[in-house]
Amino acid sequence: MTISVHRAGARTSTPWLNGLGTTSEITKDTSHGDYAWRVSLAAIARDSTFSTFAGMQRIITVFGGSGVRLRTGEQGSRELHAFDVHRFDGAVETRCELRADPVRALNLIYRAERITARIQWPVLTRSRPFLSDAAIILVYNIGPAVLINVAKNPEIELGDNDLLQINNAAGSTELVLHGTTKGRWAIIELWET
Missing domain, CATH: 2.60.120.10 (Jelly Rolls)
Structure with missing residues (x-):
């Protein structure tokens, strides 16, 4: 067993792949070269479309605001309130609409063929x-x-x-x-x- 702590003050913020928001990577697994999973914290300050990640699954949960509405492909829309958890396909275009004020989102992206x-x-x-x-x-x-x-x-x-x-x-x-x-x-x- 190994234990490590990732401190908030050590993170840097980077733009999303599509440039519509920012994220701070917290930790990820790179034991296979590419990553099998990654955890990040995103700041969502406006309605936007999430970056897509082909071959990956995503789990998102929001806090620090009034929540969001996610519109994911043909799955329709889903209201996410603080601490709700939502799983979706990272390859599918997903639109995020703020219910009111900005939120933070804890994101897990992972390869389902390697990780549950x-x-x-x-x-x-x-x-x-x-x-x-x-x-x-x-x-x-x-x-x-x-x-x-x-x-x-x-x-x-x-x-x-x-x-x-x-x-x-x-x-x-x-x-x-x-x-x-x-x-x-x-x-x-x-x-x-």
Whole structure:
């Protein structure tokens, strides 16, 4: 098991491939040359069309605003409110319309032939255990600092917009998160197929 922390202050923002927004890459897997998965944080300040990613699946979740409406190919439209999770084909043109104010979007892009993935936003209590057998476990924190115990490792503190990455070779691993009800965190799990 290896553990790393990706701090918010270390990121740089880059334009989307189509130039209609900006994103900050948080982490990705490049063990096969090209990436099997990537997690990024996008700032969406206006209605726009997302960049397309042929051969990739996407999971998006938004926060920090009133939500968005996504119009994806022939699937029609889908309203996304804060912390809703939506999965769609990265190759399909997707239009994003703000419901009101700007939002931030946590994005997972992955190759479905290599990876199975899930994003959850568990409700935060003072102390919350979470068990996972995923090969990669990512914890993304929003709001006040949260303390995390991973198996028998020293406690880790995540600040606002920090991400914890666990490369998990141990099978089933328990995380215990200690925080306040004012914060939220996303747990992203990635299994190799």
